[in-house]
Amino acid sequence: MPFLPPLSRALCLLLCLLGGAGLAACGAKPADPVPPLQLAVRGDAALGLRLITQYQCGTCHAIPDVPAARGVNGPSLQAFGKRSYIAGRVPNFPDALAQWLVSPASLVPDTAMPSMGVSPEEARHMAAYLGQLK
Amino acid sequence: MSSPLPQQLQSVLAPAGEAADRIGSLSWVLIIGSLLIFVFVMVLLALAIGRRKGGRTVHTRLWVLGGGVAFPVVVLTALLAWSTARTPGWMERPPPGALVVGITAHMWWWEMRYRDPASGQEVVLANELHLPAGRPVWLGLSSPNVIHSFWVPALGGKMDMVPGRVVHLMVQVDQPGSWRGQCAEYCGEQHARMALHVVAHPPAEFDAWLAAQAKPAAASGAALLEEGKNVFLAQRCNACHTVRGVAEEGKLGPDLTHVGSRLYLGAGTLLNQPGAMAHWIAHTQAVKPGARMPSSSDMDAQALAALAAWLEQLK
Numbered sequence: 192m193p194f195l196p197p198l199s200r201a202l203c204l205l206l207c208l209l210g211g212a213g214l215a216a217c218g219a220k221p222a223d224p225v226p227p228l229q230l231a232v233r234g235d236a237a238l239g240l241r242l243i244t245q246y247q248c249g250t251c252h253a254i255p256d257v258p259a260a261r262g263v264n265g266p267s268l269q270a271f272g273k274r275s276y277i278a279g280r281v282p283n284f285p286d287a288l289a290q291w292l293v294s295p296a297s298l299v300p301d302t303a304m305p306s307m308g309v310s311p312e313e314a315r316h317m318a319a320y321l322g323q324l325k
Numbered sequence: 326m327s328s329p330l331p332q333q334l335q336s337v338l339a340p341a342g343e344a345a346d347r348i349g350s351l352s353w354v355l356i357i358g359s360l361l362i363f364v365f366v367m368v369l370l371a372l373a374i375g376r377r378k379g380g381r382t383v384h385t386r387l388w389v390l391g392g393g394v395a396f397p398v399v400v401l402t403a404l405l406a407w408s409t410a411r412t413p414g415w416m417e418r419p420p421p422g423a424l425v426v427g428i429t430a431h432m433w434w435w436e437m438r439y440r441d442p443a444s445g446q447e448v449v450l451a452n453e454l455h456l457p458a459g460r461p462v463w464l465g466l467s468s469p470n471v472i473h474s475f476w477v478p479a480l481g482g483k484m485d486m487v488p489g490r491v492v493h494l495m496v497q498v499d500q501p502g503s504w505r506g507q508c509a510e511y512c513g514e515q516h517a518r519m520a521l522h523v524v525a526h527p528p529a530e531f532d533a534w535l536a537a538q539a540k541p542a543a544a545s546g547a548a549l550l551e552e553g554k555n556v557f558l559a560q561r562c563n564a565c566h567t568v569r570g571v572a573e574e575g576k577l578g579p580d581l582t583h584v585g586s587r588l589y590l591g592a593g594t595l596l597n598q599p600g601a602m603a604h605w606i607a608h609t610q611a612v613k614p615g616a617r618m619p620s621s622s623d624m625d626a627q628a629l630a631a632l633a634a635w636l637e638q639l640k
Contacts, residue, residue, distance in 0.1 A: 247561065250619040263610060264619045301470065303617045305564035305577050 234285075234319030242317050246307050255324065265304060271324045278302055285322050289314040330588060330596075331522065335505045337478045341525070342498040344481030347411045354407075358400075413495060419463035423495070426454065427465045430473035430486045432512060433519035433616065434579055434592035441539040442532075448539045449567070451579030452592045454523045455538075457531035458501045464494045471513065477506030477523050485510060498525040505593065514615035520593025541570025542582050542639050553635025556628045560621065568639065578618060586640040591616070603633035 240256060243249075249260025253267040274283050277291050278299045290297065292314040295304040309317065333339060338353075340346040419425050427438035437450045454477075456462050466475050468486040476483040480496040508519040526534055545551055554571060557563065562581075563572035569582040584590075587597055591613050595601045605612060607629060610620040621629070 250621065250623075259623050262619050264617065303577065305561075305575065307561055307564050 234289075234315035234317070236316070236320040236323050239316035239318070239320030242309075242313050243320060246309060246317075248307075251304070268321060268324065271321045273325055278304070285315075285318045288318040288321060292317050331503045331505045335478045335507070339479060341479040341500070341502060341504060342481065342496060344413065344496055345479055347413075348482055351408055351411070354404075358404075362400075416463075416493065416495065419493075420461060420495075423461040423463045424457060425463045425465065426456075427467070428454070428475060428486075430466070430468045430470075430475070430508065430512070430519075432470055433508070433515040433613075435519070435521045436579065439535055439538070441535065443536060444539065446539070448535070449580045450538055450583070451587075452521050452589065453587055454506075454521060455531060455534055456496075456498055456523065456525045457528040458498050458525045460528065461495060461497045464496060465491050466494060467491045472510050473508045473512045473519070474510035475506070476509035477504055477521070479504035480506070480523060483509045498523075501525045501527055501530075503588075507593070515613055518592060518594045518613050520589070522588050522593065524588075538583050538586075542568050544570075545635060545638065549631050550635045550638060552628075553631035553633070556624075556632040557635065560624065560628075560632070562632075565618070581636060582639060584639050585637045599637075602637050603629050606633060 243254060244257050244260075248254060248268075249257050249262055251262040251265040252260060253262060253269065254260040255269055271283075277283050277288055278295070281287050281291065281298050287298065289311065292307075292309050293311055294306045295302045296306065337345070338349055340349040425440065429436040429438070435452050435454075437452075437454055439448045439450065440446075441448050454464075464475070464484075466484055466486045467490060468488045470488060472488065473486040474483045475486055475494065477496075480498065481494060484492055484494040486492065503522060503524045506521050506523060508516055510516075512519065545554060557568070558572060563575045565575045565578035566581045567573045567575050569580070585597075589595060590597050590601055590605045591609075594613050595605055607622050607624065608620055609616055609618045624632070
């Protein structure tokens with residue numbers, strides 16, 4: 192385009208680039224609705240609720256549906272499934288949550304939450320229960 | 326081995342060793358010196374007010390240069406030289422013969438680490454600093470969380486405990502006795518209930534005390550005590566607390582191997598007398614709100630009594 196001044200030429204180039212990017216976005220496959228990390232955990236939420244009662248999580252946390260769970264040391268776990276982060280640090284994916292329940296200090300070294308002796312298998316069920324608290 | 330409780334409130338003016346004595350005498354010099362200067366100025370003021378017209382005057386320049394420049398320069402320089410000469414120097418490592426104790430400040434309690442001379446193993450204790458009288462003690466101070474400050478007025482000055490650093494403080498007490506100290510740097514909700522007690526023993530008694538503290542918890546025979554131990558494990562107290570010989574994985578809270586031998590519970594919060602243990606376990610958050618330990622108010626009375634009885638006899 193020899194008849195266009197340099198500024199207009201640059202503008203044309205920019206518009207072409209933007210158009211191309213828009214086309215590329217439309218052509219991409221839609222994102223998987225379930226993030227890959229969530230696929231690993233398939234726990235039984237009802238069993239998880241009983242395990243949470245048994246491990247006395249309610250001594251430190253207020254948890255809906257758990258008997259006598261009115262602790263004030265830790266944060267309330269109401270609507271935990273809607274939270275973005277575990278302990279304000281770790282992205283709240285079920286796998287990470289299960290690991291957190293087994294050994295909190297392995298993810299957040301200075302946490303006040305103790306490792307209660309939860310097995311990885313039990314943690315999957317507990318994570319399933321906590322994940323569906325919306 | 327029962328230890329007497331401190332006989333008086335903590336005070337800078339009641340030193341128990343050389344380091345505190347230096348601070349005590351410096352305090353007295355400052356108090357008496359400033360009092361003398363104050364009285365001198367007040368007398369001058371009274372003379373100036375009462376001066377009759379036409380009486381004898383002192384030249385202004387003498388007051389400005391003498392009282393305003395020369396006097397403070399001489400007094401403050403002398404004080405600086407004297408206090409500098411009495412300030413303990415920095416030491417790269419503990420002097421030979423000194424007892425080394427590691428103290429870690431947690432939120433809100435103190436962890437004490439001794440080296441058992443018999444086994445060479447580290448012995449972890451809490452909230453009480455036991456010392457042999459007449460022997461220098463090197464305290465290695467650190468913090469894993471926020472800035473705390475170690476302050477036992479009878480032993481010496483304050484020393485800030487800065488996260489990521491080990492700072493030291495040399496102390497020595499002359500006579501057996503016990504004193505109170507506390508955290509002197511605001512460190513959170515329960516800063517005010519972060520106290521510690523210092524107990525100085527005659528050297529032989531100290532060695533016996535350390536040997537006893539190095540031992541794991543004694544096996545209990547009685548049915549009630551056995552039940553108490555089972556409650557400790559069933560309630561998962563061991564998730565945070567270690568009782569050597571019973572459960573040793575919990576490191577978040579104070580070591581309870583010999584908790585029954587301590588003067589106080591909860592870092593100087595409750596006098597360790599009959600009934601205090603059960604009260605502390607059931608009402609932790611009422612006694613020390615915000616402490617990391619939850620109140621176990623839902624535990625049934627029989628289990629609580631057994632647990633408290635077992636912990637109380639861990640001496």
